[in-house]
Amino acid sequence: MKTKIYNFLSKRYIVILTMLIAPLFGFIDRNFVFFFGLGIAFLILWGSNFEWTKFGMGKKITRNTILKSLLITVLFFIGFSIIDSFLQHYLGEFDLSSVEDIRGNFVGYFVLMLIMWVFAAFGEEFLFRGYYMKSLAELLGNSNKNWFLSAIITSVYFGVSHIYQGTVGMVSVFLWSLLISLIFNKNRNNLFLLVLIHGFNDTIGLTLIYLNKGNLISEWIQQLF
Known part of the structure; x- marks a missing residue:
């Protein structure tokens, strides 16, 4: 049974079917869209005897990885504080x-x-980059051009999945997803x-909301218009 499930789900076209079927669960609850895709990805992982490298997890977390991630996070925070302020000026506030x-x-x-940390940081990256983006790139031909195309497709998909944050949320998440996909x-x-x-x-975003400071930076930047 395990082998049959793996052989079926590991077929390259299954990623397309998964991405098409998953949104249908949104009519029940938006969280089901995510958990359906995540379930398929974990079944493939289970069937492969937990071969994490299939999902881009070939390197362990090192001090260099942590420092690099912190630097990129700071750059993203500064950059998107500006980008989001422009987006909110024209598209309205985040929901x-x-x-x-x-x-x-x-x-x-x-x-x-x-x-x-469990479902967004790990779960979404495992699903959207480790499964959707990687599998789609391999389906398209696995060339650098196809990886870039896959980054765009999955970023649009990821952005639309955040429709509950409003139009500005979808656009901002798309841009954020595209950058992290290129990484x-x-x-x-x-x-x-x-x-x-x-x-x-x-973590930064939730902490600012908890402290009720989430709009300070965007309000300051919008004063520059």
């Missing part, structure tokens, strides 16, 4: 209603932080780098 209840709520903040393109065997960048980035 942060899904995390509003953590403002001043330490327990809620702590619990959401744990959930974020994966240059580090195809080091998905943990992306996991750390994603986790550190969201």
Whole structure:
């Protein structure tokens, strides 16, 4: 049974079917879209006897990886503080209603932080970059051009999956995803780098919301218009 499941799910076209079917679960709950795809990816991982390299996890977390991820996170934070301010000026505010209840709520903040590191930082990178992007690039031909095309496709897909944050959220997440996908393109065997960048980035964002300071930077930048 295990071998049959693996042989079927590891067929290259399955990634396309998964990406097409997953959004249908959004009619039930948006979280099901994510967990359906993640379930398929984990079945493939299980069937391969946990061959993590199939998902770009060929390197362990090292001090150099941590330092590199922190540097990139800082650059992303500065860059997207500016980018998001421009986007909000023209596309409206982010819809942060899904995390509003953590403002001043330490327990809620702590619990959401744990959930974020497991399902957003690790889970989303494992699914969107480790499975979707890598498998799609291999399906298209595995050339550098096809990896770039896969980065664009999966970034659009990732951005649309954040529609609950509003139009500005989809555009911002698309741009963020495209940049981190290009980093994966240059580090195809080091998905943990992306996991750390994603986790550190969201840690900053959630902490600012918890402290009710999330709009300070964007408000200051918007004053420059």
